Amino acid sequence: MDTESKRASYHTASYQAAGSAMMSFTPIGSIHQHLCAFHVYSNDRSRHVRAHHFCVCRSKDFHQCIIYDSDKADARLIGIEYIVSEKIFVGLPEDEKKYWHSHKYEVESGLLQLRVKDLVPNAAVDVAEQPAMLELQQTYGKTIHTWASDIHPDLPLGPPNLMMAYTQDGQGPPPDVLKERDEHCGMDTPRKKSLRAEYLPTYETVKGSDEWEHTGKAVSFEPVEREIQKQ
Template sequence: MDNDTKASLYHSKPYMAAASAMTTFKPINAIHQHLCAFHEYSQDRTRHLEAHHYCTHLTHEFHQCIIYDSDQPNAKLIGIEYIVSEKIFDSLPAEEKRYWHSHKYEVESGYLQMQANSLVPGAWFYSGAVTDIAEQPAILEIHKTYGKTIHTWPVDISPDLPLGPPNLMVSYTGEGQGPPPEMIKARDEKCGMDTQAKRKLRASYLPEYEVRAEADQWEKTGKGIVFEAKEVPFKPYDGPGSTQV
């Protein structure tokens, strides 16, 4: 078989099926939670994105999530989010805390939702019973957590390729900040959920909680954060076989 023929097999279904069968996906298989929420850019609050989080709990107090722009097979991987407990957030250096946002309002508003498999009743036509009951332990915990979210693909302005520097994303902390009503409606219809119903239900069981003052610092500074590329001298490799002088 010549090289051109070999190369042509790479994207074929038989080759991908064989590769999948012989490959381990241990980190991916550890994902056990799908959350859907909305993010906005730290430096531009007119830009909102639907964000599907696929999360692994490394510990009870530290979760890591891969973020896609949808829950479909062709979804684009647009970022990551680290979620920590109040205890871990309190231990962070002051300089680090400026990158972190709270989840309190995101949870109370109903914007953040646990997504159910389409085979589960209530997932595609909202009945309320299954997903609302199943998500309550998670919602009670997430209510008091903090997130650091970095998007590497600005799909809203660059849908074809992940261009530009990464972006710090933030969450909503109150009314009148977005996302646009039509975006919420589209998400609810697509996922078979009801944001307003979740808001009312959660008000009946979520405890009072005061967000840490060091989170959501944009509320006090009135400024967002951007990451800008800066060229610096690199430290060369100086191990065995090094050709550096």
């Protein structure tokens, strides 16, 4: 096989299948949870992005998630989120907390949901979600999107963006965006909100999270050129 033929084979289904058979994907294989919610840009709360989180628990106090813009085979990998318990969040340096958001409203409002396979009945999901939502209600997330796919759908252009969540009604996402998500995923956000009101405890977020609510200011990442540190 000549050089050009070898290069062309890289994108064939047979070459990719051979790679899957030969290689290990252990970190990816550890993923055990698929959550669907929305993120909003920290410095532009008019831009809402559907976020499919594929998560693994490193410990009972720490999740790590890779984020895609859909659950399709050609989904864009748009970011990452780290999720910590209240215990971990409280112990963070004060200057670090400005990067983090609470999950209380996302859980209680029904916006954050388990994304299950289409044939799983709602009754089974209602039971399966309860341990997860009881845990996630009292957690905090640090989310960075590396691909602003809402304005650059073809390539991940520009600096990364700090993302936030919602803390009360009226912040978004717009009704049509939420309806599209629910219809695509077979979800019912108002029903989930009512269901969770029956089993979630009263919870107040701790000081330091969702700082933008108190300051009216957001953190954004701006590229800065610096002198290279030489060896």
